[in-house]
Amino acid sequence: DDITFCKRHNINAIRTSHYPNQEYWYDLCDEYGIYLIDETNMETHGSWVANNIETPETAVPGSKPRWEGACVDRINSMMRRDYNHPSVLIWSLGNESFAGEVFRAMHAHAHAIDPNRPVHYEGSVHDRAFDDVTDIESRMYAHADEIEEYLKSNPKKPYISCEYMHAMGNSVGNMDEYTALERYPQYQGGFIWDFIDQAILDSNGRMCYGGDFGDRPSDYEFSGDGLLFADRTPSPKAQDVKQLYANVHMTVDASGITITNDNLFVSTADSTFVLRILADGKPVWSSSRRFDVAAGTSEHVEIDWPIDDYRAGAQELVLEASQQLTSACDWAPAGYELSFGQCVVAGGKIADTVTAASAASDGAITLGRWNIGARSAGREALFSLAQGGMVSYKLGEREFVLRKPLITTFRALTDNDRGAGHAFERAQWAVAGKYARCVDTKVEPLGETAVSVTYTYELAIAQRTKVTIRYVADVLGHVDLHVAYPGEKDGDLPTIPAFGIEWMLPVEYSNLRFYGVGPEETYADRKHAKLGIWNTNAFRDRAPYLLPQETGNHEDVRWAEITDDSGHGLRVSQTANTETGVTKPFAMSLLPYSSTMLEEALHQDELPEPKHMFLRVLAAQMGVGGDDSWMSPVHEQYQLPADQPLNLDVALDLF
Known part of the structure; x- marks a missing residue:
């Protein structure tokens, strides 16, 4: 279910935060095609920050020699287990554990046993003296404008947001500001926090979260930060994620479609592009086409939209292009939509107006001391002078x-x-x-x-x-x-x-x-x-x-x-x-x-x-x-x- 959700929503990478995952997950990612950042079991946030105040001297492991052996062993164990999984693209030294000499030792060990894969660690942003422990500039919850400042600085390292778009409750707004940064070649994207709400359904049918178990102190509903609800049904937030993460983008206009193929390896030859015209929301024309746009390129395809055939009968027309799977694959049936593009063009129909000229013979306007009314043919609107508003709006007895x-x-x-x-x-x-x-x-x-x-x-x-x-x-x-x-x-x-x-x-x-x-x-x-x-x-x-x-x-x-x-x-x-x-x-x-x-x-x-x-x-x-x-x-x-x-x-x- 998890792998299907990711593929259907154009999610192509997972960070296994904050520990290596079960081995079956890596097998699935190998088979279905998901990039992984494989993360060492390391999180010591509470040792060096409290109430937003950092105390580097108390950080674990920091530069304390007694921790080095245990921490190097952790990344060694992960890498030895997962080395042969092609889905693993990047190794991570852990999460939110500040910086220090221990991380230098971990970074050196990772490159010694695997010189080919990059090594990631976000904690060095807290102490730039340890920038060398990560091959990637990695930050958490940096705003899009802050990221752009880095990308404009001719950086030596690519950028990844190891966490961004905190998906807690009704969230994931302004995500397009982040995906727009893909125009910079050093920008490698980011990882939405989190995948799924953490909650437990009790015997009374209540979805329980922090604090519901007598646990104090608690962050309460802060565990509800996923793109999926705890029962694994998709949240409405996933709608935007799917469209913004699409590998193929389509800009539609009256002359055709500009198709931008951001895939690294495959063209659009295996996709079917379904074109539609909607007249005031109703489909009135469709056509299926095939376009072969090479990976990493953009191409404008001219379309002879039959706009004039439908303009007169509609207030507006929607021109739509939908990229769909031509054939079924392991994670979706044929016809499944990957992405879409739309534009609106003006129609020729004047908006409908309602006139009372043809009112029924029983139609009447009543101007009373207490109420104002308009009625006819079983319809009535009543406005109160005493209550200050509309107090009745009826159709027959309804x-x-x-x-x-x-x-x-x-x-x-x-x-x-x-x-x-x-x-x-x-x-x-x-x-x-x-x-x-x-x-x-x-x-x-x-x-x-x-x-x-x-x-x-x-x-x-x-x-x-x-x-x-x-x-x-x-x-x-x-x-x-x-x-x-x-x-x-x-x-x-x-x-x-x-x-x-x-x-x-x-x-x-x-x-x-x-x-x-x-x-x-x-x-x-x-x-x-x-x-x-x-x-x-x-x-x-x-x-x-x-x-x-x-x-x-x-x-x-x-x-x-x-x-x-x-x-x-x-x-x-x-x-x-x-x-x-x-x-x-x-x-x-x-x-x-x-x-x-x-x-x-x-x-x-x-x-x-x-x-x-x-x-x-x-x-x-x-x-x-x-x-x-x-x-x-x-x-x-x-x-x-x-x-x-x-x-x-x-x-x-x-x-």
């Missing part, structure tokens, strides 16, 4: 509003959020939207078939920033929803975790079909995914991170349909901003739990049996980060500055 949609300025904290201090810095946003108060309501009839109701809220922050929610409802049951945050320049406010609305729905509306990037969850800094139409549901979209946290978000959504098992439901689609006329995609999620419920739980089994569904429709959400889980913030370009406006513009329809 009610879609259990409580008025609330402004949200928060998300359930991720592990990276906690580690970077996002919780402390952004605490005010946890309640700013949830406890916002309505301070004004404006009603504007729009002829006899539509009405506009605008609610103005003050956010629960010191600045009392005003946010407006405007509903434009017609007698056909169509509602335009516009949520506007103007940007707050008074005071030095922290960036906003998320902005939009959170909406409680009846529990039966658990199915989700959407046109956006997917199929797995995506975030602003983690969306190397396919644009298309995807089917999922609220239960599948709740990724079972060891500690419940933000999950299920979908980016670049054009429309989403939330339905029950009979197919009835609510459609949310992008619409034009009333001031700028600009139409842009939105972000959304459908989950059986609210952001607050996820934030409060410490284990997945603490979340109750679902009683409702929670639809969250956002103008934007900050990224998830991934450089590490203890210090590094989400990168600035993936944050939401509080002094900038945010607008959510969507249309609602019942069916």
